[in-house]
Amino acid sequence: xxxxxxxxxxxxxxxxxxxxxxxxxxxxxxxxxxxxxxxxxxxxxxxxxxxxxxxxxxxxxxxxxxxxxxxxxxxxxxxxxxxxxxxxxxxxxxxxxxxxxxxxxxxxxxxxxxxxxxxxxxxxxxxxxxxxxxxxxxxxxxxxxxxxxxxxxxxxxxxxxxxxxxxxxxxxxxxxxxxxxxxxxxxxxxxxxxxxxxxxxxxxxxxxxxxxxxxxxxxx
Amino acid sequence: xxxxxxxxxxxxxxxxxxxxxxxxxxxxxxxxxxxxxxxxxxxxxxxxxxxxxxxxxxxxxxxxxxxxxxxxxxxxxxxxxxxxxxxxxxxxxxxxxxxxxxxxxxxxxxxxxxxxxxxxxxxxxxxxxxxxxxxxxxxxxxxxxxxxxxxxxxxxxxxxxxxxxxxxxxxxxxxxxxxxxxxxxxxxxxxxxxxxxxxxxxxxxxxxxxxxxxxxxxxxxxxxxxxxxxxxxxxxxxxxxxxxxxxxxxxxxxxxxxxxxxxxxxxxxxxxxxxx
Numbered sequence: 001x002x003x004x005x006x007x008x009x010x011x012x013x014x015x016x017x018x019x020x021x022x023x024x025x026x027x028x029x030x031x032x033x034x035x036x037x038x039x040x041x042x043x044x045x046x047x048x049x050x051x052x053x054x055x056x057x058x059x060x061x062x063x064x065x066x067x068x069x070x071x072x073x074x075x076x077x078x079x080x081x082x083x084x085x086x087x088x089x090x091x092x093x094x095x096x097x098x099x100x101x102x103x104x105x106x107x108x109x110x111x112x113x114x115x116x117x118x119x120x121x122x123x124x125x126x127x128x129x130x131x132x133x134x135x136x137x138x139x140x141x142x143x144x145x146x147x148x149x150x151x152x153x154x155x156x157x158x159x160x161x162x163x164x165x166x167x168x169x170x171x172x173x174x175x176x177x178x179x180x181x182x183x184x185x186x187x188x189x190x191x192x193x194x195x196x197x198x199x200x201x202x203x204x205x206x207x208x209x210x211x212x213x214x215x216x217x218x219x220x
Numbered sequence: 221x222x223x224x225x226x227x228x229x230x231x232x233x234x235x236x237x238x239x240x241x242x243x244x245x246x247x248x249x250x251x252x253x254x255x256x257x258x259x260x261x262x263x264x265x266x267x268x269x270x271x272x273x274x275x276x277x278x279x280x281x282x283x284x285x286x287x288x289x290x291x292x293x294x295x296x297x298x299x300x301x302x303x304x305x306x307x308x309x310x311x312x313x314x315x316x317x318x319x320x321x322x323x324x325x326x327x328x329x330x331x332x333x334x335x336x337x338x339x340x341x342x343x344x345x346x347x348x349x350x351x352x353x354x355x356x357x358x359x360x361x362x363x364x365x366x367x368x369x370x371x372x373x374x375x376x377x378x379x380x381x382x383x384x385x386x387x388x389x390x391x392x393x394x395x396x397x398x399x400x401x402x403x404x405x406x407x408x409x410x411x412x413x414x415x416x417x418x419x420x421x422x423x424x425x426x427x428x429x430x431x432x433x434x435x436x437x438x439x440x441x442x443x444x445x446x447x448x449x450x451x452x453x454x455x456x457x458x459x460x461x462x463x464x465x466x467x468x469x470x471x472x473x474x475x476x477x478x479x480x481x482x483x484x485x486x487x488x489x490x491x492x493x494x495x496x
Binding site: 050051052062064065066067068069072073076077085086088089092093096097100130131134 | 309310311319321323324325327328331332335336344345347348351352355356359389390393
């Protein structure tokens with residue numbers, strides 16, 4: 001179990017970024033193997049991908065696929081999934097909401113022109129009227145620093161990831177959400193997360209046009 | 221009365237929920253146990269009268285032997301009312317009232333039920349296998365759910381596309397898993413959520429392509445074995461909470477309720493299927 005997890009993906013955020021965040025927050029060092037061509041991906045599909053899909057993470061002797069399976073495994077292993085079934089369920093409820101919003105942002109990143117503009121409107125609307133109010137309310141109701149059970153969990157890591165992702169396209173997204181602003185500051189200062197947010201970490205930047213074109217080619 | 225019940229060998233016949241209710245009656249004579257009262261209440265499912273994203277929840281509760289009630293929404297106004305009452309965390313359905321919680325997000329609901337009723341494996345390794353398998357099934361089931369919403373002209377194309385994904389990508393994985401396991405459980409040595417979900421998905425595929433299992437002998441055996449389990453068998457009979465496939469009327473109702481548009485399938489198929 002001393003081997004570092006190995007992440008198999010392309011060199012970009014996509015669906016692997018949440019996993020990078022979680023491992024980093026948990027203080028787990030990991031390695032990455034990037035595929036860069038269609039042929040390399042085909043080879044992976046033909047050999048080690050359960051549903052011929054990525055992300056795939058080699059960890060503890062297993063080749064795990066499916067984001068949620070991977071995230072929940074890592075979270076559980078590192079005590080980031082609550083102390084009982086009820087806490088765990090709340091964590092997953094909150095995590096799923098952030099993943100919905102991140103999914104919209106992923107779709108936005110591959111659209112262009114008018115379609116992209118409409119998507120941004122949708123994201124802005126949902127961020128300000130659906131998702132951020134929901135999390136602000138959670139924090140307000142119990143007055144604690146973390147979303148569930150007064151300690152850091154998968155939900156907190158995904159929420160900070162989501163907040164930063166949203167702010168990349170909607171800079172004033174947190175205006176009107178004072179508790180989320182405080183949450184963002186606190187989370188960003190947690191040592192493992194602070195390290196992940198600093199240059200030189202394995203955190204990936206937003207994809208530029210060239211990377212997007214390359215990704216399209218790989219998955220075509 | 222309590223003594224009588226615990227001595228009685230027949231309490232199992234009454235069904236778990238009835239036993240709990242009676243015990244509760246007795247206990248409430250002696251104490252105000254709020255928690256027990258909440259735990260004894262049947263889960264309430266809030267959705268429209270169709271399969272959609274709630275069907276997997278109905279399946280799992282049935283497999284766990286849990287009786288439930290349903291609040292079936294019919295108009296956008298009823299939906300708005302739930303939202304205004306602050307009952308839906310993300311203003312979305314499904315929502316299940318269970319054990320004092322207003323649970324949303326299908327994945328959270330299913331994992332809670334699986335965890336509570338011992339359908340989630342015996343350790344973390346079994347759990348992650350169940351997660352991997354069920355996530356694959358969810359991808360497939362989400363595609364099937366979109367079929368009725370495909371624009372009419374795309375319908376045949378949609379069905380072909382989805383059944384191909386089923387028979388080429390997903391079903392072979394489960395066939396192999398069953399073969400490697402050498403028994404009619406996908407994971408470990410007992411029934412899990414993964415088995416219940418797999419049966420649901422198999423039946424969904426067969427509704428679109430009746431011979432979908434022709435190349436998968438292990439899946440055929442699995443289907444027969446799981447369908448025979450008493451609670452599953454009961455759920456497959458007429459009169460159970462199981463819903464039929466969506467028809468024209470149901471489609472119109474869902475569209476009105478959820479404000480949906482045509483052509484959803486192909487609008488999202490590139491995103492759904494590109495392994496981004």
